[in-house]
Amino acid sequence: MQESSIILTLVTFIPIIGGLFLLMLPNKQEGLIKKVAMLVAIINLIFCTYLVMAFDSAIPGMQFKQTVSWIPSLGINYAVGVDGISILFVFLTALLTVITFLASWSNINMRIKEYNFWFLFLSGSVIGVFISLDLFLFYLFWEIMLVPMYLIIGIWGGDNRLYASIKFFLYTLAGSVFMLVAIAAMYLKTGTFSIETLMAYNFPVNLQFWLFLAFALGFSIKVPMFPFHTWLPDAHVQAPTCGSVVLAGVLLKMGSYGFIRFCIPMFPDAVQTFMPLLLTLSVIGIIYGALMALAQTDLKKLIAYSSVSHMGFIMLGIFSLTKQGVAGGVLQMFNHGVTTGALFLCVGLIYERAHTKAIAELGGFAKQIPIYAVLFAIFSLSSLGLPGTNGFVGEFTIILGAYKSVASRPYAIVAMLGIIFGAAYTLWMYQRVMFMELKKEEFKKIKDLNFREIMTLFPFIIFTFWIGFYPAPFFGIMEATINAMRGLIS
Amino acid sequence: MKMFEQLQFSFNDIVALLPEIILCLVILGIIFTDFMSRKKDKEIISYITQIGLLLTMIAVFSLIGEKHTAYSGMFVIDNFAIFLKIVILSVAVLSVAISHKFIKDEGYESGEYYILLLFSVLGMMFMASAGDLISVFVGLELMAIPCYFLTGIFKNKRSSIEGGLKYFLMGAFSSAVLLYGISFLYGVTGTTNLHQIALYFASSGVNLNNPIFYLILILFAAGFGFKIAAVPFHMWCPDVYEGAPTPITAFMSTAVKAASFAIFLRVYATSLVALHANWAPTLAVLAALTMSIGNVVAVTQTNVKRMLAYSSIAHAGYLMLGLVSVNVDDGVASVLLYLLVYAFMNVGPFIILIMLKNKKSSGEMLSDFHGLGKRAPALAGIMLLFLFALTGLPPTGGFIAKYYLFIAAVKANFAWLAVVACVNTAISAFYYFRVAMLMYMYEPKIDAEIEKPSRSVLVALYTCVVMTLLIGIIPNQFFEAARQSVMLLAK
Numbered sequence: 019m020q021e022s023s024i025i026l027t028l029v030t031f032i033p034i035i036g037g038l039f040l041l042m043l044p045n046k047q048e049g050l051i052k053k054v055a056m057l058v059a060i061i062n063l064i065f066c067t068y069l070v071m072a073f074d075s076a077i078p079g080m081q082f083k084q085t086v087s088w089i090p091s092l093g094i095n096y097a098v099g100v101d102g103i104s105i106l107f108v109f110l111t112a113l114l115t116v117i118t119f120l121a122s123w124s125n126i127n128m129r130i131k132e133y134n135f136w137f138l139f140l141s142g143s144v145i146g147v148f149i150s151l152d153l154f155l156f157y158l159f160w161e162i163m164l165v166p167m168y169l170i171i172g173i174w175g176g177d178n179r180l181y182a183s184i185k186f187f188l189y190t191l192a193g194s195v196f197m198l199v200a201i202a203a204m205y206l207k208t209g210t211f212s213i214e215t216l217m218a219y220n221f222p223v224n225l226q227f228w229l230f231l232a233f234a235l236g237f238s239i240k241v242p243m244f245p246f247h248t249w250l251p252d253a254h255v256q257a258p259t260c261g262s263v264v265l266a267g268v269l270l271k272m273g274s275y276g277f278i279r280f281c282i283p284m285f286p287d288a289v290q291t292f293m294p295l296l297l298t299l300s301v302i303g304i305i306y307g308a309l310m311a312l313a314q315t316d317l318k319k320l321i322a323y324s325s326v327s328h329m330g331f332i333m334l335g336i337f338s339l340t341k342q343g344v345a346g347g348v349l350q351m352f353n354h355g356v357t358t359g360a361l362f363l364c365v366g367l368i369y370e371r372a373h374t375k376a377i378a379e380l381g382g383f384a385k386q387i388p389i390y391a392v393l394f395a396i397f398s399l400s401s402l403g404l405p406g407t408n409g410f411v412g413e414f415t416i417i418l419g420a421y422k423s424v425a426s427r428p429y430a431i432v433a434m435l436g437i438i439f440g441a442a443y444t445l446w447m448y449q450r451v452m453f454m455e456l457k458k459e460e461f462k463k464i465k466d467l468n469f470r471e472i473m474t475l476f477p478f479i480i481f482t483f484w485i486g487f488y489p490a491p492f493f494g495i496m497e498a499t500i501n502a503m504r505g506l507i508s
Numbered sequence: 509m510k511m512f513e514q515l516q517f518s519f520n521d522i523v524a525l526l527p528e529i530i531l532c533l534v535i536l537g538i539i540f541t542d543f544m545s546r547k548k549d550k551e552i553i554s555y556i557t558q559i560g561l562l563l564t565m566i567a568v569f570s571l572i573g574e575k576h577t578a579y580s581g582m583f584v585i586d587n588f589a590i591f592l593k594i595v596i597l598s599v600a601v602l603s604v605a606i607s608h609k610f611i612k613d614e615g616y617e618s619g620e621y622y623i624l625l626l627f628s629v630l631g632m633m634f635m636a637s638a639g640d641l642i643s644v645f646v647g648l649e650l651m652a653i654p655c656y657f658l659t660g661i662f663k664n665k666r667s668s669i670e671g672g673l674k675y676f677l678m679g680a681f682s683s684a685v686l687l688y689g690i691s692f693l694y695g696v697t698g699t700t701n702l703h704q705i706a707l708y709f710a711s712s713g714v715n716l717n718n719p720i721f722y723l724i725l726i727l728f729a730a731g732f733g734f735k736i737a738a739v740p741f742h743m744w745c746p747d748v749y750e751g752a753p754t755p756i757t758a759f760m761s762t763a764v765k766a767a768s769f770a771i772f773l774r775v776y777a778t779s780l781v782a783l784h785a786n787w788a789p790t791l792a793v794l795a796a797l798t799m800s801i802g803n804v805v806a807v808t809q810t811n812v813k814r815m816l817a818y819s820s821i822a823h824a825g826y827l828m829l830g831l832v833s834v835n836v837d838d839g840v841a842s843v844l845l846y847l848l849v850y851a852f853m854n855v856g857p858f859i860i861l862i863m864l865k866n867k868k869s870s871g872e873m874l875s876d877f878h879g880l881g882k883r884a885p886a887l888a889g890i891m892l893l894f895l896f897a898l899t900g901l902p903p904t905g906g907f908i909a910k911y912y913l914f915i916a917a918v919k920a921n922f923a924w925l926a927v928v929a930c931v932n933t934a935i936s937a938f939y940y941f942r943v944a945m946l947m948y949m950y951e952p953k954i955d956a957e958i959e960k961p962s963r964s965v966l967v968a969l970y971t972c973v974v975m976t977l978l979i980g981i982i983p984n985q986f987f988e989a990a991r992q993s994v995m996l997l998a999k
Contacts, residue, residue, distance in 0.1 A: 091991060092915075199918065202918045
């Protein structure tokens with residue numbers, strides 16, 4: 019384990035500085051801009067891959083730490099580090115950035131320079147959230163991340179993008195400002211912003227109560243947990259394809275990551291008190307999300323609601339407060355990023371060809387574009403949790419963990435209904451979109467996926483089957499950290 | 509007479525007043541130049557003013573570390589006064605830099621504008637260094653009266669005259685109320701010197717719940733509250749800010765607030781700190797109301813200048829968070845830091861408003877911002893930065909300063925007020941980001957090109973941008989400066 023490692027700073031700031039460099043290139047040279055952006059993203063991915071390979075799974079604490087004194091008067095440091103949980107999402111972010119640049123190569127046509135800049139900036143700030151070991155730094159990255167997402171939805175999005183973007187922005191901001199007061203209170207109580215110290219600190223129970231509420235509000239909006247989920251369908255539907263991929267793939271994970279990193283270790287008594295409520299909300303999220311997905315007529319909105327349902331599963335696993343539940347939750351977070359990211363890419367691909375997302379107008383594409391049909395099928399089956407795919411491993415581990423703890427057992431049983439609903443909406447969606455008849459004449463001319471498009475989905479296929487058949491390495495990375503985590507009951 | 513026996517005069521007093529003396533000489537120089545110069549050569553006055561203000565700022569910097577009173581305690585020189593003088597002078601330089609072309613286009617190019625502005629700055633400097641209630645009052649009037657004139661300087665514009673008259677009438681009334689409160693305080697304590705008053709309250713045998721003190725606190729709150737446009741004394745603010753020339757609005761919304769908070773803090777943190785339990789809860793409620801009303805009404809505005817006026821009311825509310833926390837270590841420092849950041853992040857948008865002004869539009873309406881991202885991408889990017897700072901988002905100084913205010917408020921057991929401020933931050937995000945939305949997500953409505961701005965305006969704009977980012981990314985030096993700006997004789 020290194021003493022002070024710059025790799026995490028590199029991984030966060032390469033996209034940001036690369037983006038700033040991008041701004042200096044002339045507007046007209048669109049090809050050059052796209053290539054430079056792609057290069058920056060690939061370099062970042064290479065560093066992240068190295069990070070994963072060099073990570074020592076046996077050590078439960080933070081690795082690759084770096085601490086630089088930033089604002090000594092307030093005791094704020096630039097402190098970064100990764101452990102078994104955050105490293106997965108650092109990697110996921112870097113991977114999704116590369117894939118989204120590849121995917122948006124041909125479908126973003128206006129203001130390409132700014133698009134690539136904001137995407138790189140978003141990528142850097144999200145990685146910053148996952149690696150921060152200083153509470154103030156965490157909050158800073160958390161807030162910064164809002165603006166690129168707001169602009170991406172608002173400028174390159176769909177018809178109703180203005181409403182969706184400002185709703186997303188204000189909703190998330192309102193949730194996170196309360197965290198700021200909680201952070202101030204925590205600093206005044208403990209005299210430090212260091213997350214590692216705070217994770218081991220024993221806060222008095224009544225203080226824990228308020229601090230937990232403040233943090234939980236901000237995180238539940240991000241997850242999103244019922245009833246704070248209403249921004250999600252609008253944001254996803256109106257965002258451009260790659261915006262949705264990153265939104266679903268990484269941004270939602272920040273909420274559940276927040277619960278794992280802050281709420282459970284730092285406020286264990288408050289979590290115990292609120293556990294029934296949180297489990298109820300998770301299960302409601304599962305069932306409600308699934309039922310809403312069943313009722314949708316817009317393909318993208320259907321997948322957005324399926325996200326709500328899946329995040330409900332993840333929260334169920336996390337709030338079961340068992341090692342298996344949390345491990346399943348973390349793995350499912352990664353899986354959801356992979357699977358739902360892939361699904362949104364698939365929606366984008368069909369949209370580019372058919373120019374509609376309404377399910378009623380789609381149908382019968384399986385014969386026309388077989389490669390796409392197979393890939394779409396793989397991801398749909400992963401979404402509903404077919405054994406052999408990554409979705410199954412995550413869901414099964416979550417249910418196992420939730421069942422293990424007596425407190426969460428009834429919730430696990432109800433959640434299994436959600437699995438059935440999940441199968442219902444996914445299979446029905448696939449049938450309506452891919453089988454049956456072609457609805458319009460011009461659809462007969464639709465071409466199948468080209469090489470670039472297959473390449474965007476290829477990494478997802480690898481992960482789907484790798485985790486599906488051999489999840490041991492993934493569980494191995496997070497095992498030591500979860501075993502050492504405070505606040506779990508078994 | 510006893511009073512004259514107590515008066516002392518020494519060379520140290522002159523050194524302490526060096527910046528003010530330099531400023532007076534500059535004013536005299538400008539009066540002379542104005543008299544001697546022809547109608548069309550008035551631009552030189554603008555440059556002399558800027559240079560004079562910079563010289564004054566250098567003189568202020570040279571006094572850092574001094575800690576004594578002058579003129580028998582009427583004038584105080586300490587780091588608190590120096591910090592605020594630097595803020596005030598910076599705002600003054602920025603305002604003068606952006607003034608020339610603006611008033612020339614309106615046809616009001618004259619020397620009086622600069623002379624009045626400098627007198628106002630002189631008054632503000634006395635306010636920052638006030639050690640006695642009389643100095644407070646004299647400085648207040650010296651600051652305020654030129655501002656009344658400057659608001660109404662565009663004699664042909666109805667909104668300007670209306671603003672000037674409103675400001676004058678209400679300002680005179682509130683000064684009278686303040687004087688009434690001062691007279692009661694003198695009657696009770698027997699002295700107008702702030703330090704002596706603090707000693708009086710610290711001495712035993714004083715009944716802190718004497719009703720006269722409540723009366724005094726109410727009168728003071730009304731008098732000071734008017735100047736910072738706190739609710740319910742804020743009604744003059746939008747009309748005055750909208751009617752005044754834009755550089756003057758920038759000047760008033762930042763420098764006048766800074767100086768007014770200077771005296772508010774000095775009086776409340778030195779003399780009246782013993783009564784903290786009496787005045788803090790009420791002021792906390794007023795702070796909450798100020799923030800909320802400022803933000804909620806700003807949402808409905810279509811005139812950007814008026815929207816910025818209401819937003820400055822809201823920022824006064826945030827500043828009051830630090831005011832109610834003066835009994836803890838970080839209370840005063842947090843207000844100072846916020847005033848510093850506020851100076852730059854508030855003047856910035858006004859500079860952009862001035863740059864947007866052209867023959868087809870006044871540059872003040874929301875419609876002027878439509879599609880600015882396409883018309884002038886660099887300008888839109890800079891405006892976006894100022895919007896971040898005003899909302900309180902990282903990585904700008906606005907976030908750092910707001911966070912520091914929250915720490916002070918939570919330390920002083922006003923956590924509920926910090927929560928109210930958080931909710932208000934979210935509300936303010938709406939109208940600030942509405943401007944961003946218009947800039948980036950709408951098509952331009954106005955066809956006119958943005959005129960190339962003069963060098964002074966560009967330098968002023970870049971200064972604001974650099975300071976806003978600098979305080980956000982490398983805040984430590986500024987934190988230290990604020991924390992070491994302790995008030996002489998404070999708790």
